[in-house]
Amino acid sequence: MDIIESKTWVEWLITIAKFGFCFVPVLYILLLIPMERRGAGFMQDRQGPNRSYIKVPFFGKVRLFGYVQNMCDGTKLFFKEMFAPTGSKKFLYYVAPAIPFAIVFLSPCVIPWFGPLVFEWGGKVVRIAGPIVDSEVGILLLFGFSSLSAYGAVLAGLSSRSKYSYLGSLRTTAMTISYEVCQGLSMMGLLVLAGSFSLTDIVSWQENHVWGIVAQPVAFFCFLIATIAETGRAPFDVAEGEPELVAGYHTEYGAMQFGLFYMGEYSHICISSLLVATLFLGGYSVPFVTTETIQAHMGGSLAILCWVLAFLALAFLHMIYRYSRKLAASKQSNKMEILREYTLYKTIGWVAAAAFIAAGVCSWMFYNPQITMIDGVAVNTLGAALGTALIHLLVLLVKSVFFCWVWIWVRWTLPRFRYDHIMHLGWKIILNIAILNLVVTAVVAKLMGGN
Amino acid sequence: MLALIYFVVLAAIAVVAALGVLFSKHPLYGGLSLVLTMLSLAGIYGLIGSPFIGVVQIMVYAGAIMMLLVFVISVLNAAKDSKTPMFDGVSIFVVIAALALAGLVGFALVLSPMGFDVTTLRGSVEMTSKNLFDTSKTGPGYFVLFEVLGLLLLSSMGAAVLMAKKRLSSEVSEEDHKEDK
Numbered sequence: 001m002d003i004i005e006s007k008t009w010v011e012w013l014i015t016i017a018k019f020g021f022c023f024v025p026v027l028y029i030l031l032l033i034p035m036e037r038r039g040a041g042f043m044q045d046r047q048g049p050n051r052s053y054i055k056v057p058f059f060g061k062v063r064l065f066g067y068v069q070n071m072c073d074g075t076k077l078f079f080k081e082m083f084a085p086t087g088s089k090k091f092l093y094y095v096a097p098a099i100p101f102a103i104v105f106l107s108p109c110v111i112p113w114f115g116p117l118v119f120e121w122g123g124k125v126v127r128i129a130g131p132i133v134d135s136e137v138g139i140l141l142l143f144g145f146s147s148l149s150a151y152g153a154v155l156a157g158l159s160s161r162s163k164y165s166y167l168g169s170l171r172t173t174a175m176t177i178s179y180e181v182c183q184g185l186s187m188m189g190l191l192v193l194a195g196s197f198s199l200t201d202i203v204s205w206q207e208n209h210v211w212g213i214v215a216q217p218v219a220f221f222c223f224l225i226a227t228i229a230e231t232g233r234a235p236f237d238v239a240e241g242e243p244e245l246v247a248g249y250h251t252e253y254g255a256m257q258f259g260l261f262y263m264g265e266y267s268h269i270c271i272s273s274l275l276v277a278t279l280f281l282g283g284y285s286v287p288f289v290t291t292e293t294i295q296a297h298m299g300g301s302l303a304i305l306c307w308v309l310a311f312l313a314l315a316f317l318h319m320i321y322r323y324s325r326k327l328a329a330s331k332q333s334n335k336m337e338i339l340r341e342y343t344l345y346k347t348i349g350w351v352a353a354a355a356f357i358a359a360g361v362c363s364w365m366f367y368n369p370q371i372t373m374i375d376g377v378a379v380n381t382l383g384a385a386l387g388t389a390l391i392h393l394l395v396l397l398v399k400s401v402f403f404c405w406v407w408i409w410v411r412w413t414l415p416r417f418r419y420d421h422i423m424h425l426g427w428k429i430i431l432n433i434a435i436l437n438l439v440v441t442a443v444v445a446k447l448m449g450g451n
Numbered sequence: 452m453l454a455l456i457y458f459v460v461l462a463a464i465a466v467v468a469a470l471g472v473l474f475s476k477h478p479l480y481g482g483l484s485l486v487l488t489m490l491s492l493a494g495i496y497g498l499i500g501s502p503f504i505g506v507v508q509i510m511v512y513a514g515a516i517m518m519l520l521v522f523v524i525s526v527l528n529a530a531k532d533s534k535t536p537m538f539d540g541v542s543i544f545v546v547i548a549a550l551a552l553a554g555l556v557g558f559a560l561v562l563s564p565m566g567f568d569v570t571t572l573r574g575s576v577e578m579t580s581k582n583l584f585d586t587s588k589t590g591p592g593y594f595v596l597f598e599v600l601g602l603l604l605l606s607s608m609g610a611a612v613l614m615a616k617k618r619l620s621s622e623v624s625e626e627d628h629k630e631d632k
Contacts, residue, residue: 089479092479135505136502137502137506137576140506141506143510143514144506144509144513147509147513147515147518150514150518151486151518151521152523154518154522154525155483157477158525166525168528169523173518173521177515195577196576197503324452418620
């Protein structure tokens with residue numbers, strides 16, 4: 001067991017703690033569902049669900065901007081009865097919703113959440129890679145998992161013995177296979193430039209050169225469209241088109257089985273947006289600043305991070321104060337109740353802003369870790385390495401949340417495409433553009449003297 | 452040691468799923484067992500130092516080809532297929548061929564040195580690309596075969612499209628004839 005003994009306990013702790021990233025897509029579901037519902041409301045100039053509340057002793061009815069509504073819906077789904085229609089294939093029927101949800105836990109393994117940690121511990125230089133599994137075929141693994149998750153929809157349609165489910169699953173199969181080709185080919189240009197299948201290498205290439213969206217703008221749009229189609233959401237949601245197929249492949253599902261499909265879809269959005277951010281928006285890299293600069297001015301970087309968070313808290317406070325001023329002037333009958341609720345948000349906002357500003361000042365004044373050079377490699381202390389990882393992680397999350405918003409934006413802006421239009425778009429337009437892009441990229445890269 | 456445990460688990464899953472392909476009544480279950488076999492095979496490939504081959508196995512075979520196969524099984528009349536007998540006159544030849552193949556593979560396995568070494572890389576991205584696209588004179592020369600295979604697949608795809616188109620257009624023309632009449 002010399003593998004175990006060759007590592008220090010800190011290294012083991014970080015390696016095991018990295019497995020916590022498997023739960024990021026599940027946490028994104030909590031973010032995405034309110035974002036989708038209130039976002040849809042915003043797009044359609046209405047409020048969205050915001051009436052459910054929890055009674056809190058001092059502040060009255062706390063609604064958390066409609067967040068409580070999702071807790072209610074989740075609770076309802078959990079406590080409903082699970083059933084299977086007569087004549088369905090019971091085993092496949094119960095297994096199908098679990099497949100996309102299980103793959104959600106596998107996919108985050110290859111995404112680099114932060115740059116490689118290099119720090120000194122116990123007289124040794126320790127290096128820990130960003131992704132949970134630092135594989136040289138990372139992106140291919142991700143595509144493999146994404147293609148496997150379509151089995152959930154297919155099996156659900158085949159096993160539930162309903163014409164609507166069946167047609168939905170047929171459409172899913174066809175669409176998944178055709179758009180997977182587009183997705184794979186459109187990112188190949190970037191892989192040619194980076195010269196690697198490993199996501200860590202792709203991100204470090206972008207850090208050293210330019211972001212993928214600048215180097216491959218055509219590929220970015222092809223990839224985005226193909227990825228949106230791959231998640232099976234509007235405008236590509238022919239597999240569950242309500243006017244045609246009731247609800248598509250999950251027509252016969254109820255309770256938490258339906259919930260699993262729902263959560264699988266949102267986690268797929270999370271993984272796809274993380275992938276787009278990693279491939280085309282520089283992943284964890286901070287724009288215009290190199291990792292070395294951040295590490296050289298660790299205290300300052302952490303201070304800037306804290307002040308950005310403090311600014312966000314102040315913006316939130318500004319919003320709340322504007323709402324309450326408007327509300328106080330209005331003649332709403334329940335305005336006292338809402339104002340009382342807002343005092344909770346005001347308290348939290350002020351505490352958070354003060355705490356962030358204080359933390360920023362502290363790290364600016366007192367935190368200046370030294371960097372030692374060992375064998376020509378800059379080696380940090382543990383604290384500085386973890387601070388860099390934190391900044392990288394937050395940057396990646398911000399980028400991916402932006403793309404999650406793009407998903408919602410597209411869904412509530414565009415009408416559903418007809419099925420043959422989707423196939424036409426996939427096979428005759430996007431695929432050709434992607435192949436052309438690949439050829440041009442390869443020729444240009446060869447002429448410029450790349451790999 | 453750890454790798455050996457993984458290998459035994461994956462191999463057991465692969466063998467059981469392969470038996471499932473043989474003995475399942477419904478073709479849909481057979482297809483799904485085949486997916487399971489391919490997934491565990493991919494795991495074994497990764498385990499013995501060829502992650503690239505393993506991932507391609509997942510992407511191409513489990514993800515795309517088996518998906519198409521399940522598609523075909525579901526579109527064709529699956530209810531009729533479940534009533535076909537498991538063995539008939541033709542299966543004598545199939546059984547003999549399978550036994551002969553198994554004997555051959557077993558013979559080769561017994562002759563070859565059995566080393567379970569997980570540390571060497573056998574099929575990484577770099578090695579695969581070097582093997583396939585080494586155009587130098589001293590190289591293995593697989594690139595010609597590779598290109599020929601690509602052409603073959605392309606031509607077969609073109610032929611399939613042509614055949615499908617012909618049938619479609621003939622139907623259309625028949626309908627046109629009917630309308631004319």
